[in-house]
Amino acid sequence: AETVRLLSSSQVINSVVNVVKELLENSLDAGSTSIDVKLENYGLDRIEVRDNGSGIEASDVAVMAVKHYTSKISCHEDLERLETYGFRGEALGSICAVSEVCVTTKTGADDVSIQYTLDVTGHIVSQRPSHLGQGTTVCALKLFKNLPVRRQYYSNTKKCKEEMKKVQDLLMAYAVVKPGLRVTLTHNKITIQGYFPKPGCDYTSSSSSSPDKTFVFVNDRPVHHKDILKLVRQFCSEDPSCRRYPTMMMNIIIPPSTVDVNVTPDKTQVMLHYKEAVLSAVEAMLVSLYGAAAK
Ligand code: ADP
Ligand code: MG
DSSP states (O other): OHHHHHHHHHHHOOSHHHHHHHHHHHHHHTTOSEEEEEEEGGGTSEEEEEEOSOOOOHHHHTTTTSTTOOSSOSSGGGGGGOOSSOOSOOHHHHHHHHSEEEEEEEOTTOSSEEEEEEOTTSOEEEEEEEOOOSEEEEEEESTTTTOHHHHHHHHSHHHHHHHHHHHHHHHHHHHHHSTTOEEEEEETTEEEEEEOOOTTSHHHHSSOSSGGGEEEEETTEEOOOHHHHHHHHHHSOSSTTOOOOOOEEEEEEOOGGGEEOTTSTTSOSOEETTHHHHHHHHHHHHHHHHOSOOO
């Protein structure tokens, strides 16, 4: 039975982007308006999706990850007026079969959130009170730990970056189709929020030759960072010699302990302790929006 479960689950859940998609759709089905996705080691070590949706009722929690349980349809006719992304009740159970899952949830009627740890069969093995607000956070650790060949396949750096781009594209797609939805993506603790013009539109090429319309923030603080500006400029023009800057806003959220703001009296110069990591996260974000940079 174990082997059959693993086999069928690994067909439903076959990549990092697949896990993110299923969790994101569950969050949307729960009416969420704010969704935060966090990945560690490109999602192979940790995929976390946190939402502010309805939460899961205590009576549903025990069965939520059991194969073919779904709270979304109760009769055959429901299938014909389906307004949710999910209805098969397969995703959560399958994710449990290929990773270590815990779910923290709180409905409007609950006093506190409860964190549940699930086993490979989707059954609850332990629970404890937690401190989160209304909504649900699903965490999947050590993806494909019991499918070493597949884990190995996805561990390749090139593959990781491809998957990361797919995750960004996926989030972007849902953000576009759901007005008012707030989504963030954090990889290894860096989040980039912002306003980015559409590729090829006037704003990306016809702005001025000084970066006065390119707003860069680190943890909400306006900063002037030459390397980041240089990167932005490379991406937003097809002509590599172009010295124009686009109209855009980007806010880079990183742990406060990894940035020094007191470099100059006006605090617009910052020292990033992990500059390369920040630059590569910015670059990955720009690649996903605009394709490879003109060099
Ligand atoms: P499906 O989406 O097809 O119903 P899933 O396996 O994806 O199946 O989820 C099983 C059930 O767990 C859902 O029907 C829902 O009741 C509950 N659930 C999962 N994720 C969430 C979430 N983020 N918020 C609220 N309920 C959730
Ligand atoms: Mg689902």
